[in-house]
Amino acid sequence: MTTTPTDLPRLEVCVGGLRMKNPVTTASGTFGYGQEYDRYFDVSCLGAVTTKSITLQPRPGNKPPRLVETPAGLLNAIGLQNVGLDAYLAEKVPFLRAKQVPIIANIYGKSADEYAELARRLEEAGAADAIEANLSCPNVHDARRARGAVLVSQDCDAVAQYTRVIRSATRLPLFVKLTPNVVDIREPALAAQESGADAVCLINTLLGMAIDPETRRPKLSNVVGGLSGPAIRPIAVKMVWDAAQVLKIPIIGMGGICRAEDAVEFLLAGATAVAVGSMSFRQPDAAVAIIRGISDYLVRHGFSDVCQIVGKVRL
Numbered sequence: 445m446t447t448t449p450t451d452l453p454r455l456e457v458c459v460g461g462l463r464m465k466n467p468v469t470t471a472s473g474t475f476g477y478g479q480e481y482d483r484y485f486d487v488s489c490l491g492a493v494t495t496k497s498i499t500l501q502p503r504p505g506n507k508p509p510r511l512v513e514t515p516a517g518l519l520n521a522i523g524l525q526n527v528g529l530d531a532y533l534a535e536k537v538p539f540l541r542a543k544q545v546p547i548i549a550n551i552y553g554k555s556a557d558e559y560a561e562l563a564r565r566l567e568e569a570g571a572a573d574a575i576e577a578n579l580s581c582p583n584v585h586d587a588r589r590a591r592g593a594v595l596v597s598q599d600c601d602a603v604a605q606y607t608r609v610i611r612s613a614t615r616l617p618l619f620v621k622l623t624p625n626v627v628d629i630r631e632p633a634l635a636a637q638e639s640g641a642d643a644v645c646l647i648n649t650l651l652g653m654a655i656d657p658e659t660r661r662p663k664l665s666n667v668v669g670g671l672s673g674p675a676i677r678p679i680a681v682k683m684v685w686d687a688a689q690v691l692k693i694p695i696i697g698m699g700g701i702c703r704a705e706d707a708v709e710f711l712l713a714g715a716t717a718v719a720v721g722s723m724s725f726r727q728p729d730a731a732v733a734i735i736r737g738i739s740d741y742l743v744r745h746g747f748s749d750v751c752q753i754v755g756k757v758r759l
């Protein structure tokens with residue numbers, strides 16, 4: 445029997461008001477601004493492109509070495525290198541708009557007001573279809589951390605305050621990206637929900653460190669970095685599942701997604717959409733194979749709509 449297009453399962457999802465034609469986006473910082481991958485595949489096939497974190501001013505990032513391979517992952521301390529808001533608007537948005545792919549603009553600020561300004565200006569410029577507030581970058585040394593404080597998303601009151609301030613600055617769907625470096629992910633997730641987030645993104649990287657025994661020095665110039673890749677997948681799946689038990693808003697799941705089966709794990713755990721991160725470095729068109737593989741999985745298991753498997757892990 446041949447499969448006609450009408451037999452194909454529906455892949456469309458709605459994440460906090462953002463319509464995606466399939467549940468697959470890219471993880472911030474692993475896909476540039478989309479254009480970098482255009483020679484590998486047509487990025488308009490993605491459910492959305494999530495950008496590298498955008499800051500008000502350009503940032504050079506940390507000194508090299510900034511990336512270390514680990515047995516099942518990648519340790520990075522890029523330090524939010526990015527072109528800054530003005531260059532993003534002038535140089536990056538035209539490509540993405542021409543592609544007609546939804547843009548999830550990931551933003552990072554040194555204060556709640558900076559996040560709010562970024563969100564407001566992105567909306568005014570028509571340069572985002574959703575905002576993803578990165579409240580969880582482990583690789584920057586801003587004033588808050590210099591005082592010995594924690595990442596914003598390690599502090600539920602700060603999550604609530606930042607989310608409220610950003611919420612009041614934009615009508616765009618607001619996604620809050622949280623750190624896994626916490627005891628109970630449900631607490632910051634609920635704080636984001638109660639303060640006006642439309643979705644949460646789980647997970648950012650786990651803090652890690654690698655030391656060269658020969659030189660006795662840390663392998664990263666930043667000393668510590670964020671671990672991503674397959675090594676963190678079971679932790680990410682568990683955090684998505686934990687959060688899905690208590691949240692009403694949707695979750696975008698990520699962490700070590702390499703193949704369609706991995707993406708399906710996140711959907712079954714309760715994610716409405718997923719993001720492909722470090723795997724894009726190894727296989728630039730991994731996201732395309734994952735979209736196709738999710739569809740094949742649904743056909744194989746007799747589902748007509750991807751939403752039918754969201755949160756449907758059998759316990």
Ligand SMILES: Cc1cc2nc3c(=O)[nH]c(=O)nc-3n(C[C@H](O)[C@H](O)[C@H](O)COP(=O)(O)O)c2cc1C
Pocket residue numbers: 471472473474496497518520522524550578581621647648649671672673674676698699700701719720721722723
């Ligand atoms: C090199 C690199 C740079 C990253 N930069 C950002 C960033 O700028 N903003 C952000 O929110 N997350 C950033 N992340 C985290 C990813 O978006 C993602 O949450 C994490 O890597 C887990 O997914 P993965 O295991 O599939 O890579 C970065 C990850 C990597 C590996």
